[in-house]
Structure formats: structure tokens, C-alpha cells
Amino acid sequence: xxxxxFAYLRPATLEDALAALAGQQGAKVLAGGQxxxxxxxxxxxxxxxxxxxxxxxxxxxxxxTGDGDGAGxxxxxxxxxxxxxxxxxxxxxxxxxxxxxxxxxxxHPTIRNRGTTVGSLVHAxxxxxxPMVLRLLEGSVDVASVRGRRTIPAAELFAGPLESxxxxxxxxxxxxFPALAPxxxxxxxxIARRHGDYALxxxxxxxxxxxxxxxxxxxxxVSVSDVPVVVDVTGAAQDPEGDPAGAALAELEPADDIHATxxxxxxxxxxxxxxxxxxxVHHARQRSAQGKSA
Amino acid sequence: xxxxPEELHDVRLHVNGSVHEVRVPARRLLSxxxxxxxxxxxxHVGCEHGVCGACTIxxxxxxxxxxxxxxxxxxxxxxxxxxxxxxxxxxxxGRLSPVQQAFxxxxxxxxxxxxxxxxxxxxxxxxxxxDPTEDExxxxxxxxxxxxxxxxxxxxxxxxxxELGKGEE
Numbered sequence: 001x002x003x004x005x006f007a008y009l010r011p012a013t014l015e016d017a018l019a020a021l022a023g024q025q026g027a028k029v030l031a032g033g034q035x036x037x038x039x040x041x042x043x044x045x046x047x048x049x050x051x052x053x054x055x056x057x058x059x060x061x062x063x064x065t066g067d068g069d070g071a072g073x074x075x076x077x078x079x080x081x082x083x084x085x086x087x088x089x090x091x092x093x094x095x096x097x098x099x100x101x102x103x104x105x106x107x108h109p110t111i112r113n114r115g116t117t118v119g120s121l122v123h124a125x126x127x128x129x130x131p132m133v134l135r136l137l138e139g140s141v142d143v144a145s146v147r148g149r150r151t152i153p154a155a156e157l158f159a160g161p162l163e164s165x166x167x168x169x170x171x172x173x174x175x176x177f178p179a180l181a182p183x184x185x186x187x188x189x190x191i192a193r194r195h196g197d198y199a200l201x202x203x204x205x206x207x208x209x210x211x212x213x214x215x216x217x218x219x220x221x222v223s224v225s226d227v228p229v230v231v232d233v234t235g236a237a238q239d240p241e242g243d244p245a246g247a248a249l250a251e252l253e254p255a256d257d258i259h260a261t262x263x264x265x266x267x268x269x270x271x272x273x274x275x276x277x278x279x280x281v282h283h284a285r286q287r288s289a290q291g292k293s294a
Numbered sequence: 295x296x297x298x299p300e301e302l303h304d305v306r307l308h309v310n311g312s313v314h315e316v317r318v319p320a321r322r323l324l325s326x327x328x329x330x331x332x333x334x335x336x337x338h339v340g341c342e343h344g345v346c347g348a349c350t351i352x353x354x355x356x357x358x359x360x361x362x363x364x365x366x367x368x369x370x371x372x373x374x375x376x377x378x379x380x381x382x383x384x385x386x387x388g389r390l391s392p393v394q395q396a397f398x399x400x401x402x403x404x405x406x407x408x409x410x411x412x413x414x415x416x417x418x419x420x421x422x423x424x425d426p427t428e429d430e431x432x433x434x435x436x437x438x439x440x441x442x443x444x445x446x447x448x449x450x451x452x453x454x455x456x457e458l459g460k461g462e463e
Contacts, residue, residue, distance in 0.1 A: 004321070
């Protein structure tokens with residue numbers, strides 16, 4: 001239960017951090033470490049070098065851009081912003097309410113005090129809330145390397161179980177979660193054995209409405225597959241006789257593990273999907289009504 | 295096979311108002327550095343992967359798992375361990391803090407292994423929410439495991455500590 005030896009660097013600038021990563025094939029980035037340090041201690045990971053980015057300046061921001069009406073509006077989260085700081089931001093919650101809804105389910109407050117939202121995204125755990133939320137909201141992650149900077153859309157970020165599409169020399173410097181558009185609504189629920197545990201199943205919904213009618217409905221799932229997964233259930237959500245959970249399950253193969261059987265996970269998908277969709281539609285109509293009265 | 299000696303790092307830790315200069319390998323967990331290098335064995339190590347909460351300390355006033363931090367990464371932080379909760383009253387042993395006193399009053403511990411993590415977590419929790427409901431008290435301690443008490447008396451201790459903190463005897 002002790003990590004294997006590794007070299008350690010604590011650069012003071014992003015340029016130094018990127019140069020260190022570029023020179024080391026087996027290096028890993030340390031931000032909050034709430035997933036990485038257990039992996040080191042259990043020796044499931046044994047990097048040659050850790051590049052600790054905690055001393056880098058200007059990466060702790062939680063910034064809201066725009067007023068919610070434009071395409072580039074949303075919440076920008078720096079690589080060193082802790083989950084607790086994102087959760088505490090009233091401006092972030094106002095721009096994209098799903099952030100706070102989901103973050104309150106991320107581990108325990110003690111873990112959220114150290115763990116970073118961007119780190120959680122590139123750790124790419126399908127049992128974690130934020131990778132799925134980024135996919136559902138069609139956000140993106142900005143990554144930097146000595147070769148330059150690029151933006152990876154959420155749909156292209158997750159390569160496989162615990163595997164992102166970042167190259168070994170890239171650092172995720174910022175995540176972007178788009179603002180919730182007028183007429184759209186979101187909701188989140190999860191079932192865990194104990195509060196703060198990994199969810200057996202977590203479900204989030206994002207719906208768009210016009211005149212109170214659903215024009216688009218998508219549902220994201222935590223802990224159901226081995227990658228963060230989002231299913232479009234617009235057709236089933238528009239049909240009063242429709243079965244959105246059935247539509248979602250047609251696209252999913254719920255996993256079997258020591259925490260829950262595949263059948264139980266499928267059952268939870270059936271229970272949670274209609275509930276969360278109904279919540280999201282309610283949220284959208286409520287926001288539209290407020291928008292008109294304001 | 296020969297292995298080169300592991301590189302050591304000089305780390306200055308700020309713990310309970312004192313400075314500890316330690317020389318540790320990069321892989322030294324903060325929990326182990328506190329116990330072995332600083333000699334502060336009040337911080338207990340249970341699961342060593344962030345689940346049990348026994349090793350919880352305060353980093354700049356916020357509860358964090360010391361087993362999920364590296365000592366080399368804690369250089370700029372002000373650390374408070376369970377030893378630092380006791381209040382100075384001029385005596386060598388000091389005076390129990392309200393949270394410590396409440397655990398004593400309410401039988402909030404049995405074997406005591408998990409207690410340091412509860413005390414630090416609740417100290418920070420009450421600083422943020424000085425007057426919790428019973429539900430909020432349960433939520434406050436949801437990240438800490440205790441195998442003796444069944445939690446009932448720990449919840450009572452949280453509520454009692456809130457009273458003591460407000461000066462209600």
C-alpha cells in the first residue's frame with residue numbers, strides 16, 4: 001500500500017511543466033491526486049515521474065462567460081479548481097445548473113476539497129459524474145503541450161475505460177461547460193449504497209423545449225457502461241406512450257460487477273430515466289415561465 | 295540487480311503552527327510523513343486509499359485525506375492535525391476543544407482509531423455550519439467510517455460540540 005518510487009517535479013510555470021512532460025514518456029500529471037494517489041498506493045499505476053502542477057499560476061479559476069444567450073457562453077474551469085470551489089460558485093450554478101446538481105454527488109466533501117474537476121474529466125472514469133456531465137452538455141477540454149494548444153470536444157475525449165484521448169505530453173488546462181440555453185432544463189439523480197459512494201447508477205437528463213414541448217431530449221449514464229455514455233431519447237420523450245428508458249437500454253449494455261448485477265443496473269435505468277427526464281422537462285418549463293415573467 | 299538510492303527531497307511542512315523540516319522520498323504519503331517524520335502519530339492510517347477517513351487532517355482549514363496527498367506536494371500548506379485541535383490553556387496537555395470535549399461527554403468513541411479523522415472533519419464542518427440539524431450532522435460525517443459506535447453517539451457529539459461552541463453548557 002505504498003507507491004513505487006518515482007521522480008518528482010514541481011514546476012513553477014506551465015512551460016516548464018510541458019517541457020518536463022515532453023521529455024518523459026512515462027510521466028503523469030498530479031493535480032488533486034484523489035484518483036491518482038490511490039492508484040499509486042495500490043500500484044495499479046507506476047509512473048516514472050510525477051509532474052505536480054499545484055504550483056502553477058492562473059489555473060484555479062471558475063469563470064462564467066456571457067449572459068446565457070450565446071454559443072460561447074458557459075463556465076470555464078481551470079485545471080486547479082477544486083470540485084468544492086466549482087460547487088461553491090453561485091455564478092457557475094446559475095449559468096449551468098447541472099454542475100452543482102452533479103457535483104454534490106461527487107465523492108465526499110473531504111475529497112471534493114482536494115480533487116479537481118478537470119482532473120476528474122481526464123481520469124475518464126465511467127463511474128464518475130463529471131465526465132458524463134461534460135458529454136451530456138457537449139462541453140470540451142483545452143489541452144496544452146510543447147506542440148501547442150488544442151480543444152477536445154467531449155464526444156472525442158473518452159477513448160475507453162479510464163482512458164482519455166490526451167497524448168502523454170499534454171496537460172488539460174481548462175474545461176468548458178456550456179451555459180444552459182433558455183427553454184432548456186436539466187436534472188440529475190443517482191442511487192448509491194451510501195451517500196458519497198460511487199453510484200450504482202447515476203442518470204442526468206438535458207432537454208430542450210419550445211412552447212413547453214420537448215424538441216430534444218438526451219440522457220447520460222454514470223456507472224452503466226465502461227465509458228461515459230449519452231443516449232438521445234427525443235422520439236420516446238415526445239411520444240406520450242413512449243418508453244425513454246427502453247430506448248436508452250437498447251443502446252446500453254449495463255455492466256455486471258461486485259456492486260450490482262447487470263439486471264439490477266438495467267432496473268435502475270428503467271426507474272431513474274423517466275424520473276430524471278420528467279424533472280428536466282419541469283425544470284425547462286419553470287425556466288421558460290420565469291424568463292417570460294422577468 | 296543493483297538499484298540506485300532513491301532521491302530524497304527536503305520538505306518544509308507547516309504543522310499545528312510549527313515548522314517541520316523533513317527529508318523524504320517523493321512517494322512519501324503525507325499521512326506517513328506526519329507520523330514517521332514529524333512524530334505526530336495522532337493522525338491514524340486506516341485504508342490508505344481515501345475511503346475510511348481516519349487520516350483526515352485540515353489543510354488551510356479544509357478537511358482533506360492525508361493518505362491521498364504526497365508530503366512533497368504539501369509544502370505551501372498550513373496543516374492542522376488532531377494534535378493541533380487542543381486549545382492552549384497554559385497546561386502541558388492543553389484544554390480539549392469543543393469537539394473533543396463533546397466526544398468525551400457523549401461517548402462518541404470506543405476504540406478511538408477513527409476518532410482523529412472525525413474530530414478534524416467535524417471541527418471544519420462546524421466552522422462552516424455552526425448550528426447543524428441532525429441530518430446535516432450525519433451528512434458532515436458521511437465520509438468517515440467507524441466500526442464501534444454505530445454513529446449514534448458521534449451524531450450526538452456533533453450536536454453537543456455545536457452547543458459547546460456557542461458557549462451553551
